[in-house]
Amino acid sequence: MIVGYARTSTLEQEAGLDAQVRDLNALGCTKLFQEQVSSVATRPALEAALDFVREGDTLVVTKLDRLARSVVHLGKIVETLEAKGVALRIENLGVDTSTPTGKLMLNVLAGVAQFEREMMLERQREGIAAAKSAGRYTGRKPTARAKGDEIAALAAQGLSMAKIAAQLGIGVGSVHRALKPKTAVEA
Structure with a gap:
């Protein structure tokens, strides 16, 4: 069975969720789990998907960042899937863990994705610090x-x-x- 998982971080990202669901349906997913929650929050639909999949199934996501928030988190998800005999497919990267090459590519790409996220957060922190020192950053209006x-x-x-x-x-x-x-x- 091909099982799909779709996620957006906020409720306002309705179009993004709709696009993921459309793409997952087009890829032949017969069961879909979807949610609108931050990657750092508890994700009941992801937990349900991981619980639902069985040996021989494939869990499909449209993008890596829809699934995992870090290399460590991705590793735990992959470990859970492997223990159940379930493959992971990340569509936009062309990665399929049912092959040895797919497993290698997933690890390499996950490391690059985490590096880019950490660099983005570092640039964001530097920008906020510079704006605060210039008196231009006061934060979100309460x-x-x-x-x-x-x-x-x-x-x-x-x-x-x-x-x-x-x-x-x-x-x-x-x-x-x-x-x-x-x-x-x-x-």
């Missing part, structure tokens, strides 16, 4: 804290945290934090 009075007023009207969040366009966790009593340390 949206929920700025709406603290509105949150309190809506809560006083008896609205649930979910309804307050939906009405103000913020997360339920932000509403919860805004309504949480301040401790002596926080105040």
Whole structure:
């Protein structure tokens, strides 16, 4: 069986998820697992896919970065798949671990991908540090804290945290934090 896994990091990336699902269907995937969650968060659909696959199956992803966040993480996924007798295919790289050459290429490409990610993060940190020293970087504008009075007023009207969040366009966790009593340390 050919099993597909699709992922985007955020809910706003609907078109990216749709494109992956379309491509995986075109590749003959008979079972699809998909989710919209950061690669560093818990990924229940990936866990379900890894649990679902059986000996002789192939797990297919459109791109390597949709599957693993690091070489170590990729290694754990590949180890899990190999223990179950499942091959991994990464479509945009033409890598298929059912062959010795495919296994070699996967390791080489994973190392290069992790190197590039680390370099990108280093450049990002350097850019932020330079912007901060020039006084041009203040970070993201706090949206929920700025709406603290509105949150309190809506809560006083008896609205649930979910309804307050939906009405103000913020997360339920932000509403919860805004309504949480301040401790002596926080105040």
